Amino acid sequence: MALLETRDLTISFGGLMAVANVDLCLQQGELVGLIGPNGAGKTTIFNLLTGVYRPTRGEIIFNGRSLVGLKPYQITQRGIARTFQNIRLFGNLSVLDNIRIAYHWHSRYGILNAIFRLPSFHQGEAAILARSQELLRIFKLEPYQYEKAKNLPYGEQRRLEIARALAARPKLLLLDEPAAGMNPQETKELMTLINWIRQEFDLTILLIEHDMSLVMGICERIYVLDYGQVIAEGPPEDIRNNERVIEAYLGREVNGVAPQGGKS
Amino acid sequence: MRFSKKNLLSLAGAILIYFLVYWLQAAGVISAFQEINLMMVGINIILAVSLNLIVGFTGQLALGHAGFMAVGAYVSAILTTNLGQPFPVAILAGACTAAVAGIIIGLPTLRLRGDYLAIATLGFGEIIRGAANNINYIGGAAGMIGIPQLTNWTWLYLMMVLTILVIVNFLNSTHGRACVAIRENEIAAETMGINTTYYKVLAFAMGAFFAGIAGALYAHYFYLIQPATFTFFRSFDILVMVVFGGLGSITGSIIAAAAITIINAALQDLAVLRMVIYAVLLIVIMVFRPQGLMGTREFTLDRWVPKRGEASGSAGN
Amino acid sequence: MAVFLQQIINGLSLGSIYALIALGYTMVYGIIQLINFAHGDILMVGAYIAFFGVVYLKLNIWLAFIISMIGSAILGVLIERVAYKPLRNAGRLAPLITAIGVSLFLENGGLMVLGTEIRSYPAGLITSAQLPLAIFGIKLTATTLQLLILAITIAMMIILQYIVHYTWAGKAMRAVSYDPDAARLMGINVDNTISVTFALGSAFAAVAGILLGLYYNTIHPLMGIMPGLKAFVAAVIGGIGLIPGAMVGGFALGIFETMVSGYWSSKLRDPIVFLLLILILLVKPSGLLGKNNTEKV
Known part of the structure; x- marks a missing residue:
């Protein structure tokens, strides 16, 4: 059974679909990346998962139970913790x-x-x-x-x-741009740290990141989001070569290393 | 209770102050005027410390503290004067009713933030006063008279120490830290598993409880209470003490409550000029020391007593 | 029905005054997020300036209005410079406390200088006649004073809308209230803009003060306290920081108050006003016209 599963997760603000029909599935112990251009709806997904926003439609199943309608503190008590993009x-x-x-x-x-x-x-x-x-x-x-x-x-x-x-003491840790504002050396150390805590604390990790060296370096699987929808999913090497991803997001920088100091 | 060297020293100090004043009073050194102000210092300390829990530590701007004080004053006065109940029962009932009022006010209004909460709580204070104005059983606008004078130095001191002890112990626990976390960043606090609504209501209830005690002590010292005693000016007064002492500093509140009460008393003979001077002092002090006397720091005995290697809490032990 | 319509007429004039005061509250709040508790007392100062102008300098009432507006505007700017400006980066509560301090200073300074006696404007300053009115065949009465209050208020509101939307100072005010740092980078003098806001708000308060003095036929050093607080309630009901909100809130509160007094009891008026405030905030936490701004996560 998956640790976290979302089905048809959707939220609209006014008429704008910030997140539309997103199906995520995280197995126990996975380290998964969530990437996408600015405004693709990555942080909104985190806010949905942690109860800050209530989905317009869709289901969030964590550990076999639905999280929809729970308050953030209840979700934390069920075993999801997060960090914030703006500390x-x-x-x-x-x-x-x-x-x-x-x-x-x-x-x-x-x-x-x-x-x-x-x-x-x-x-x-x-x-x-x-x-x-x-x-x-x-x-x-x-x-x-x-x-x-x-x-x-x-x-x-x-x-x-x-x-x-x-x-x-979460089962699932959500990291929102943990490397934002860090230099390459610090980012390297952070990668080691993330890998280490995953083993040590028996965690499942979902992380949003703009630093491609980090995402490609440590994530086992990556979801790519564009305009609120998942446009690709798979291991880093597949994502790197995925036409739609290149088109939507990576543009000409497909060499694996994104520009330094991506936006925070 | 575990007694460290520091706790023992505080306890000895507290007992010493009690007997010192008791002895001075018995020896007739304290004049009637000084006694009134001594009582007001104690009552204001209870009010300021309890409001600081709500405003300074939990970060909820509340302007209705006089309303809770009024509830405590009226309920306790009804119990002793009209129903012939003993004083401790009256104090407890007054405090509990005030706490219930705190919960009733807290639950719906805590969705509001900042200045909206401020004006809603101010409104609640005025509603309580308006209700007292319109209920004939408690004397309407004329108020209640003939309340037995039961508040003495012993009761006052006991209640004051109790208030400080309970609030400080609460603050130096995981529950107090939960309140402070709400002040610092409500969203982060909630994502860290803290039931923010629960703790905000709890802070309101506790603050109101002790304001109720202060009201009971007030009613049974001055044996006269009127709705006009509990206007929003009274709430402002308490807030001034809290901000002046330092938001988030219990010792700051104690020092400020004492200082402001004494300054007010010292200027007594100047009539209206007193309030003008008070106002100017208020402006000048805030302009030059906006964080208050103590900021968020505490005046502790740590400086003289070696620590046991414990961490620094948010309030002095 | 006749009573109802009559109460609306009475409520409109009281509401006008609340709206004028609420505008000052809301402008200041919109620009520096401060509840300027001294605003109600500026109104009192404005009422007295006009009083002395009319009684001792034998000024014409309209000239007294102008002088009172200028005097109050200067006072407002002075207060801002002395008591609020030094605290602009000191959090929310410190300036709130100095505002309370300024309020106490004006009230007690007023009592000291002016004494506790209640004064009133000389009779015949404004000829107030009964006007017979008929709406749908129902006979009602209004006084010329009531009409005058309404007319002045509406004129002031139009002037304010013009200033805010069509003058350079008004555009600067809107920019500063939207984002002070960005406004500064765009070359707007933020300090001066804040001063202009205080001057405008205080001039409005002066007009409200004189009208209040004419309406109740009394002026007193503590006359600003309750109307000040009520006007603040009005601003919050309408949505604080919003100029149309202050107008709507002011009129709504004035009419509601006269209704409660007329149908029920004037003793219950104040508590019920606050009850209304709380009910409105529970349904719409940011006031009638306010948008619910939740913090971005």
């Missing part, structure tokens, strides 16, 4: 608190336990702290843990956002 960290909070907040719904103690500082509060907080610091260590963000998130360098902010999404 959305809790800027004025410490790096550590950013991670701790994502552990929130796994915490077991209630409000009264917190107010009266009962033993379960101390146990719960200790567990959250330990797990958060572990995650920060993995992401090499430990030295910054008491810094405000907004004061981190850009690349670190991107990494922190991925770490925060992982703290929610």
Whole structure:
């Protein structure tokens, strides 16, 4: 059974079909890319999957259950976490608190336990702290843990956002342009990191990216979106040679390497 | 409760302040005028700290705090004056009714954002006042008189410490962090699995609960309450204390509530000029220190007590 | 039916005044997203400037209008420069607090300088006669004052529409309210544009203040508080930041208020107005004419 399946997923804003009849299918453990020109509807699909928008039509089945109509926090609790194209960290909070907040719904103690500082509060907080610091260590963000998130360098902010999404312990991770604004060296490191967390956390990953070296380098399968519709689907080598894709999107840059610093 | 060195020091300090004032009062050092202002400092601290939970920590601009205070004041006064119930029961009932009012207001209005929420909550405050104005059982516009004077230093201090303790403990937990996350970025908070509606309503309910306690204490100290006591100016006053102290700083709210109450008292003899000076001070201070006295920082004992290697929370322990 | 139509006539004049005040609120909000709580008190200052002009300088009422508008505009710009401009990048709440401060300053400064006594404009300043009216054969009454208030308001609105849509300053205002940074890059002097907005809004408030003084036949240092708040409610009902919204909201609120007073109880008027506000916001969270702007994710 597929981990995530969308059938006929469609949303229109006014008269505009932002996403039309999209059928995605992700197997457990896959690393799938979602590419397409600007405005093709990639982020809109993420917003549909995470409950930010409600589809006009269609079905989203995750782990055998429908997600349509659930609120974003319920979807996160079902096991989907995401990052944002325009980083959305809790800027004025410490790096550590950013991670701790994502552990929130796994915490077991209630409000009264917190107010009266009962033993379960101390146990719960200790567990959250330990797990958060572990995650920060993995992401090499430990030295910054008491810094405000907004004061981190850009690349670190991107990494922190991925770490925060992982703290929610998802089965499926959605990454919205994780390499945006990174230099080639940072992008390379990011690729290694994404591959590594997939193994380590037993994740399925769907990622939107403009950096073709990253997409072609790590994705096992790619969906190409244009004007809200899937125009091609398959392994990187097929996509690279697909006429429609070349026409719609890659234009003359079919050599595998896209221009640096694609739009963010 | 686990007692670290820091907690013990705070506890010792709190007990010391209580007995110091108690002793000063017993020895007759505190004048009647000073006592009134002492009581107002305590009541305003409760109001400011509880409003800070809503505005400063959860990021919901609410201008109806006086309304919750009114609910607490009236309900508790009815219980003691008309129904002969003991004071603690009246305080609890007033606070709970105010909390229910907070939920009733919170649930529908929390779809609103920013200034729309501000004006809706201001409207709710005015509706509560308008209702009090029109209900004869509680005296209409003339208000309730002859409420027994049950609020004393012990009750006041107990309630104030309780308010601060509960709110600070709440804030330094995963639940408090959920509220702060909503302030920082509501969409990200929701995608991190936080039920934002629940926590916004919870913040409203808790804030209203303690404003209700403040109202009960107020009613039973001044033994007279009128709808005119709870206008939106009163809500503004509390908001001024919160912003002046620093949004998101509990110690800031405490310091600001005390300072503003005392400044007001010190200018008492100047009549109307007092309010003019107060207004000018307000403008000047905000222009030069828009983040408030403390910003989001807390005044903690950490500076003098070595830490146990714990992380820094969003509010002082 | 007769009562209903009569209440509409009464409501129109009150609504006109609310609309004039609401316009100032909404213009300022549209350009710097600030609830200018001092706006209601500028109205009071405007009413007093005209009062002193008429009583002590023996000015003609129309000249008093003009001088009051100029005086209030200067006051509005002054307030903006002193209390709001330094806080333009300090978040939303700090300027809100200084606005409350300015409001308290004007109210209490007014009480200090002018005293607590209630004054009224000299009798005969505007001859107000009863006008017999008949609509569908139903006899109604309106006063010339009511008609005058309505006429002045409509004239002011037309002038405002002209300024906003056809003058350079109006175009700059719209540009700044749409995107201040882009406007700055296009060579628009944002600071001056904001000042112009405050000047316009305050001049409108002055007119509203004088009309309010004529309508209730009293002026008082605290006269601006409630109408100010109500006008803000009107602006929100219509959709804050939108000029047509302020007009619609103002008239709607004025008529609704007189209906409640006429059919029910004037004691219940204020709470019911706020109830209406909340109901409207629940159905249309951004006001009657507002668009629902959800944050782009």
